[in-house]
Amino acid sequence: MTTVSMRGLTKRYGGTTAIADLTARIGVGVTGFLGPNGAGKTTLLRCLATALAPDSGRLVAYGLDTAVAAERTALRRRLGYLPQDPGLYPNFKTAELLDYVAVLKELTDTGRRRAEVRRVLAEVGLTDRATVRVRKLSGGMRQRLALAQALLGDPELLILDEPTVGLDPEQRMLFRALVSRLGHTRTVLLSTHQTEDVGALCERVLVMRAGGIVFDGTPGELAAQAEGRVWVSAEPPSDAHVYWRNADGRYRTLGPRPIGGEPGLLSIEDGYLTLLGAEAAAAGSGDAERVS
Amino acid sequence: MRWHIDGDMFAAYQRGDLTPSRMMAVDTHLQACATCRAAVPQDPGWLDASWSAITEMLDTPRPRPAERLLTLVGVPHHRVRILVATPALRWSWLGATVSVLAFGIAAALAGQSGAHMTLLLYLVFAPILPVLAVATVYGPPVDPMHEITSVTPVAGPALVLWRSSAVVGLSVVIGMLGAAFVPGPGWWAVAWLLPALLLCVSTLALATVLPLIRAAAVFGGAWLVVVGGAAVAGSPVRPLMFGPLAQAGYLAAAVVAGVVLSARRRRLDPGEMR
Numbered sequence: 001m002t003t004v005s006m007r008g009l010t011k012r013y014g015g016t017t018a019i020a021d022l023t024a025r026i027g028v029g030v031t032g033f034l035g036p037n038g039a040g041k042t043t044l045l046r047c048l049a050t051a052l053a054p055d056s057g058r059l060v061a062y063g064l065d066t067a068v069a070a071e072r073t074a075l076r077r078r079l080g081y082l083p084q085d086p087g088l089y090p091n092f093k094t095a096e097l098l099d100y101v102a103v104l105k106e107l108t109d110t111g112r113r114r115a116e117v118r119r120v121l122a123e124v125g126l127t128d129r130a131t132v133r134v135r136k137l138s139g140g141m142r143q144r145l146a147l148a149q150a151l152l153g154d155p156e157l158l159i160l161d162e163p164t165v166g167l168d169p170e171q172r173m174l175f176r177a178l179v180s181r182l183g184h185t186r187t188v189l190l191s192t193h194q195t196e197d198v199g200a201l202c203e204r205v206l207v208m209r210a211g212g213i214v215f216d217g218t219p220g221e222l223a224a225q226a227e228g229r230v231w232v233s234a235e236p237p238s239d240a241h242v243y244w245r246n247a248d249g250r251y252r253t254l255g256p257r258p259i260g261g262e263p264g265l266l267s268i269e270d271g272y273l274t275l276l277g278a279e280a281a282a283a284g285s286g287d288a289e290r291v292s
Numbered sequence: 293m294r295w296h297i298d299g300d301m302f303a304a305y306q307r308g309d310l311t312p313s314r315m316m317a318v319d320t321h322l323q324a325c326a327t328c329r330a331a332v333p334q335d336p337g338w339l340d341a342s343w344s345a346i347t348e349m350l351d352t353p354r355p356r357p358a359e360r361l362l363t364l365v366g367v368p369h370h371r372v373r374i375l376v377a378t379p380a381l382r383w384s385w386l387g388a389t390v391s392v393l394a395f396g397i398a399a400a401l402a403g404q405s406g407a408h409m410t411l412l413l414y415l416v417f418a419p420i421l422p423v424l425a426v427a428t429v430y431g432p433p434v435d436p437m438h439e440i441t442s443v444t445p446v447a448g449p450a451l452v453l454w455r456s457s458a459v460v461g462l463s464v465v466i467g468m469l470g471a472a473f474v475p476g477p478g479w480w481a482v483a484w485l486l487p488a489l490l491l492c493v494s495t496l497a498l499a500t501v502l503p504l505i506r507a508a509a510v511f512g513g514a515w516l517v518v519v520g521g522a523a524v525a526g527s528p529v530r531p532l533m534f535g536p537l538a539q540a541g542y543l544a545a546a547v548v549a550g551v552v553l554s555a556r557r558r559r560l561d562p563g564e565m566r
Contacts, residue, residue, distance in 0.1 A: 050563035087439065110370075
């Protein structure tokens with residue numbers, strides 16, 4: 001069932017087009033957004049969260065048109081948003097900050113609001129930090145607190161922009177468990193640079209580049225984009241798109257088959273790099289060596 | 293742990309029959325000895341309920357005097373939370389407000405050649421205080437959590453006006469306290485209130501076009517240049533700018549600005565299409 005639909009969505013900043021004529025339908029479940037920096041992921045999520053108005057196009061979520069003020073307000077009652085830079089008030093205590101956001105989310109009944117604050121604190125494992133000031137929390141705890149505010153009110157539409165930044169491996173596992181559970185009944189939109197998160201969580205992935213969607217499919221289908229282009233060899237290739245040396249001393253190549261190369265296991269990252277080519281390799285391959 | 297509580301003492305402990313000193317000794321031992329502690333019967337349901345009650349009691353913030361006062365006059369509790377929390381979002385505005393006021397009073401007292409001049413300088417600076425306050429309540433870069441608060445159901449005009457009310461109210465109180473330090477006759481000490489109202493409402497109206505902080509700079513700056521400049525130049529500013537006719541003009545202009553603000557209020561919502 002479609003819960004979010006966009007048609008011809010466009011947003012420009014001055015002369016730069018951030019998203020261009022986007023059309024897509026999204027349903028219940030976890031949908032991941034991948035793309036290099038500047039691809040338009042954050043702008044799109046901000047429009048979906050109603051933090052930003054598109055210049056043109058139509059955006060409807062749960063039957064509510066974001067261009068209509070009353071419907072936009074109604075949608076805001078049903079969404080939770082974790083922005084890329086949450087910027088939490090440093091002087092507030094953890095529970096106090098959540099209580100404040102809960103008030104803004106119109107949880108007006110004091111008893112219900114406090115119960116909701118306790119629930120989300122427990123969800124993100126911050127119950128024992130309820131009375132600690134935000135400025136004294138570690139980066140990972142702040143990120144969990146930011147996630148907790150998004151969960152207030154049990155929203156049907158959850159929009160998470162780079163949610164795993166600053167989380168350690170254990171916290172990421174807990175985050176994945178939480179999001180996958182929510183994804184059974186809710187629409188979760190997840191922007192990330194972590195292809196592992198997409199593979200672990202998302203039933204569907206949209207890859208963006210230059211403000212447009214260049215891939216729409218399952219994580220398996222994204223990985224399959226690299227079919228016939230992933231190799232493992234003893235010697236480094238001479239004309240690979242991108243390659244690196246594995247821990248076992250062999251070279252993993254993405255590109256034409258190197259001499260003595262054997263087919264390697266496909267990953268989402270391989271599909272992503274194949275799809276976006278040099279642009280993604282430059283932005284996302286980390287310490288990989290590039291040959292072009 | 294080399295020893296454990298014997299059966300008789302344990303039974304007496306559970307019945308509550310031990311003397312206070314022995315009770316404390318057993319408590320201390322139980323904290324250190326897992327074996328004896330495991331022998332203490334417990335009711336998990338009662339324990340959880342007790343901890344919940346304690347947590348609830350500890351987590352529930354004590355209402356501050358302002359909170360109690362607003363509740364007393366009938367403001368709903370959730371609105372009280374917005375009003376009371378707003379000044380704490382960024383304490384820097386309060387510093388700026390007090391600084392401007394202190395500067396105004398100091399300038400007035402230092403250049404005092406008579407009560408009239410002192411009062412005039414105070415009247416020039418005081419209306420800026422609420423404008424400074426309003427500039428800090430909403431939108432980037434002054435609100436670090438704007439991205440989150442701007443997608444809540446109360447975002448936009450409602451939140452801007454509630455927050456503005458909170459900080460304007462507080463800055464008016466500060467301004468009135470400052471007036472106590474300025475020598476001057478009667479009602480002139482409050483002659484800055486209507487100009488302040490006009491500047492605040494005009495700032496909010498202009499914020500439907502410009503970012504709030506820029507709108508505040510436009511009107512605050514214009515006020516300082518025009519009225520401050522005239523005062524420094526020795527013009528008859530007080531009767532001209534703060535007399536009854538001028539006050540009526542400020543009120544009328546504030547009403548017009550209020551109408552403009554009301555008509556364009558949706559532009560304060562970042563999700564509104566331009």
